[in-house]
Amino acid sequence: xxxxxxxxxxxxxxxxxxxxxxxxxxxxxxxxxxxxxxxxxxxxxxxxxxxxxxxxxxxxxxxxxxxxxxxxxxxxxxxxxxxxxxxxxxxxxxxxxxxxxxxxxxxxxxxxxxxxxxxxxxxxxxxxxxxxxxxxxxxxxxxxxxxxxxxxxxxxxxxxxxxxxxxxxxxxxxxxxxxxxxxxxxxxxxxxxxxxxxxxxxxxxxxxxxxxxxxxxxxxxxxxxxxxxxxxxxxxxxxxxxxxxxxxxxxxxxxxxxxxxxxxxxxxxxxxxxxxxxxxxxxxxxxxxxxxxxxxxxxxxxxxxxxxxxxxxxxxxxxxxxxxxxxxxxxxxxxxxxxxxxxxxxxxxxxxxxxxxxxxxxxxxxxxxxxxxxxxxxx
Amino acid sequence: xxxxxxxxxxxxxxxxxxxxxxxxxxxxxxxxxxxxxxxxxxxxxxxxxxxxxxxxxxxxxxxxxxxxxxxxxxxxxxxxxxxxxxxxxxxxxxxxxxxxxxxxxxxxxxxxxxxxxxxxxxxxxxxxxxxxxxxxxxxxxxxxxxxxxxxxxxxxxxxxxxxxxxxxxxxxxxxxxxxxxxxxxxxxxxxxxxxxxxxxxxxxxxxxxxxxxxxxxxxxxxxxxxxxxxxxxxxxxxxxxxxxxxxxxxxxxxxxxxxxxxxxxxxxxxxxxxxxxxxxxxxxxxxxxxxxxxxxxxxxxxxxxxxxxxxxxxxxxxxxxxxxxxxxxxxxxxxxxxxxxxxxxxxxxxx
Numbered sequence: 001x002x003x004x005x006x007x008x009x010x011x012x013x014x015x016x017x018x019x020x021x022x023x024x025x026x027x028x029x030x031x032x033x034x035x036x037x038x039x040x041x042x043x044x045x046x047x048x049x050x051x052x053x054x055x056x057x058x059x060x061x062x063x064x065x066x067x068x069x070x071x072x073x074x075x076x077x078x079x080x081x082x083x084x085x086x087x088x089x090x091x092x093x094x095x096x097x098x099x100x101x102x103x104x105x106x107x108x109x110x111x112x113x114x115x116x117x118x119x120x121x122x123x124x125x126x127x128x129x130x131x132x133x134x135x136x137x138x139x140x141x142x143x144x145x146x147x148x149x150x151x152x153x154x155x156x157x158x159x160x161x162x163x164x165x166x167x168x169x170x171x172x173x174x175x176x177x178x179x180x181x182x183x184x185x186x187x188x189x190x191x192x193x194x195x196x197x198x199x200x201x202x203x204x205x206x207x208x209x210x211x212x213x214x215x216x217x218x219x220x221x222x223x224x225x226x227x228x229x230x231x232x233x234x235x236x237x238x239x240x241x242x243x244x245x246x247x248x249x250x251x252x253x254x255x256x257x258x259x260x261x262x263x264x265x266x267x268x269x270x271x272x273x274x275x276x277x278x279x280x281x282x283x284x285x286x287x288x289x290x291x292x293x294x295x296x297x298x299x300x301x302x303x304x305x306x307x308x309x310x311x312x313x314x315x316x317x318x319x320x321x322x323x324x325x326x327x328x329x330x331x332x333x334x335x336x337x338x339x340x341x342x343x344x345x346x347x348x349x350x351x352x353x354x355x356x357x358x359x360x361x362x363x364x365x366x367x368x369x370x371x372x373x374x375x376x377x378x379x
Numbered sequence: 380x381x382x383x384x385x386x387x388x389x390x391x392x393x394x395x396x397x398x399x400x401x402x403x404x405x406x407x408x409x410x411x412x413x414x415x416x417x418x419x420x421x422x423x424x425x426x427x428x429x430x431x432x433x434x435x436x437x438x439x440x441x442x443x444x445x446x447x448x449x450x451x452x453x454x455x456x457x458x459x460x461x462x463x464x465x466x467x468x469x470x471x472x473x474x475x476x477x478x479x480x481x482x483x484x485x486x487x488x489x490x491x492x493x494x495x496x497x498x499x500x501x502x503x504x505x506x507x508x509x510x511x512x513x514x515x516x517x518x519x520x521x522x523x524x525x526x527x528x529x530x531x532x533x534x535x536x537x538x539x540x541x542x543x544x545x546x547x548x549x550x551x552x553x554x555x556x557x558x559x560x561x562x563x564x565x566x567x568x569x570x571x572x573x574x575x576x577x578x579x580x581x582x583x584x585x586x587x588x589x590x591x592x593x594x595x596x597x598x599x600x601x602x603x604x605x606x607x608x609x610x611x612x613x614x615x616x617x618x619x620x621x622x623x624x625x626x627x628x629x630x631x632x633x634x635x636x637x638x639x640x641x642x643x644x645x646x647x648x649x650x651x652x653x654x655x656x657x658x659x660x661x662x663x664x665x666x667x668x669x670x671x672x673x674x675x676x677x678x679x680x681x682x683x684x685x686x687x688x689x690x691x692x693x694x695x696x697x698x699x700x701x702x703x704x705x706x707x708x709x710x711x712x713x714x715x716x717x718x719x720x721x722x723x724x725x726x727x728x729x730x
Contacts, residue, residue, distance in 0.1 A: 045680065045681040046677075047680075049674070074639075077465075077643065078469050080674050080677070080678055083678050086637070087681055089638070090685060091681075272476065273473060274475075275472055275492070276472070277469040277472040278466070278472065279469065303431075305431065306672045306677065308468060312472070312476070314429045315476075315481055
């Protein structure tokens with residue numbers, strides 16, 4: 001059995017850690033690329049959302065590397081994701097790929113159903129071992145999230161272009177290498193050193209909150225690396241969903257305290273959207289409100305084309321934007337999305353935010369302008 | 380003076396209107412329905428909606444805008460779930476909020492939650508909350524609710540007999556309940572259903588091929604949105620069959636062939652019906668109508684298309700509708716599809 005799974009940001013690092021800890025053979029699909037997308041577009045349903053197409057491409061590419069079992073999460077709607085695995089599997093079957101499918105569905109009757117599905121993958125490992133593997137995986141993903149947050153702060157302040165990104169890759173390798181909790185602790189100290197070595201200067205930077213659908217938020221290939229682009233344009237970004245927070249909210253029932261929780265966002269959304277709408281629709285509205293309250297300069301909503309929960313949110317955001325006086329830009333992604341179009345709109349948006357700030361007389365350092373502006377480097 | 384409740388003639392109007400109408404009338408309110416859909420209604424909706432919204436939502440916003448300012452209340456129940464462990468679609472969950480944030484000059488909105496996701500939840504909860512707004516007593520609300528359910532039962536019975544929603548509503552509102560002939564004359568009810576009406580039909584009618592039309596009720600039954608699809612098919616000399624004619628038990632039994640239970644009620648009905656029609660061998664063609672940007676359709680449409688492909692020679696057409704659909708394009712494809720249907724009926728292999 002060689003297990004594979006779809007890409008979504010750095011989730012591969014978490015799954016790889018867990019499965020390797022348990023001695024399960026795995027194939028990490030090649031990072032999502034134009035080829036992955038082209039495969040997904042060719043064989044996937046035309047109107048399916050972008051994540052499904054990328055998943056499909058991942059599985060086809062992983063099959064070439066010997067994968068024979070798919071590990072996927074399930075769901076009970078109303079977002080389409082809950083039915084992804086079954087549709088993808090049907091397509092792969094028709095294409096002649098012989099994949100075993102293991103879907104971790106929320107249990108319908110009792111928790112035993114979920115446990116037995118996990119057992120298919122974990123085999124003879126004891127539950128104690130499984131627990132340890134999951135714990136290590138979770139700690140790693142938390143470490144990666146904290147690293148990303150640090151990089152979001154460093155990027156707009158680096159004095160040597162690209163140094164923050166180089167540090168990120170180096171730090172990521174440190175975290176990846178750790179094979180137990182003790183090593184991870186050492187790695188995290190190492191990461192701190194690496195981050196400290198990035199030369200920065202204090203600047204008055206714009207702050208943008210990025211909200212939207214989880215896959216598009218977390219997968220840089222899907223969102224054309226928007227965080228890095230904004231960072232290099234001199235913007236400090238924050239993302240409304242980090243993987244560890246999502247895992248804590250949805251799989252650990254909020255067991256780990258002190259993390260930002262979706263509950264706050266949903267509560268904030270209530271005056272505008274009184275009911276959950278699946279996916280992250282309510283979180284998107286709520287997070288926008290929270291960013292406005294926290295004094296962010298703007299918010300960018302990301303969604304895959306035809307994403308249902310995000311379209312509900314998108315319909316409501318203009319009112320939130322007007323009420324709380326915070327500019328909101330919505331970017332929709334699919335296989336037709338062109339880099340130039342996205343870059344142009346990002347530049348215009350950043351320009352607008354800068355003008356607003358200047359209008360309010362909050363920009364004090366004169367030197368910052370030229371450093372921000374329209375300096376866009378190819379990612 | 381009785382108060383006027385506005386109900387948009389869109390979305391699940393096609394499934395529940397008789398219930399809503401009877402309920403509010405029994406409470407002494409007047410019921411106003413928007414529509415029918417026209418170009419200007421749709422254009423109004425397109426103006427109000429975000430560009431990426433699907434066609435039915437855009438149309439529904441147009442209907443709401445038409446009612447706004449003309450009624451005392453707007454009835455927009457939040458249809459979270461109408462069956463245990465199922466939803467409709469995220470846009471139904473958020474529709475009242477989308478309306479509130481996009482349509483100007485709104486009267487008060489009655490957006491009671493209809494949520495039967497948990498088995499112990501009761502439909503009456505929603506109607507009780509709605510009834511309170513009309514300051515009616517508990518008993519009166521309950522009686523109104525029962526009257527609504529009775530109307531709904533009759534309505535679905537008529538649809539089962541092959542009447543279209545429009546015909547069935549007209550029949551219910553006219554007190555003498557006899558109408559010449561249901562337009563969806565092709566009875567394809569299974570062995571365990573009531574006797575097939577098609578056998579009673581005059582001979583030439585029985586020899587016409589049957590085409591199953593699979594799609595959301597608010598797409599296939601809206602004459603403007605579907606460009607009179609059902610009528611066009613009948614005029615072209617075929618009988619039509621739709622999912623609404625099949626009993627709930629049949630569509631659920633057929634949908635159980637899916638690898639995982641669907642969590643969208645409407646798509647479960649569509650998929651179950653499509654599987655039934657394909658399997659029963661009583662139809663000579665399958666016409667799937669989807670709207671551009673419909674999320675659930677993009678998934679089940681794929682599963683239905685794959686199943687249809689497995690039935691080798693079954694003529695299959697997937698018609699995608701949006702606000703830019705041109706009638707000429709639809710007609711051409713329909714004609715080609717009907718050619719295949721006729722060929723199949725004559726025994727030749729299509730294509």
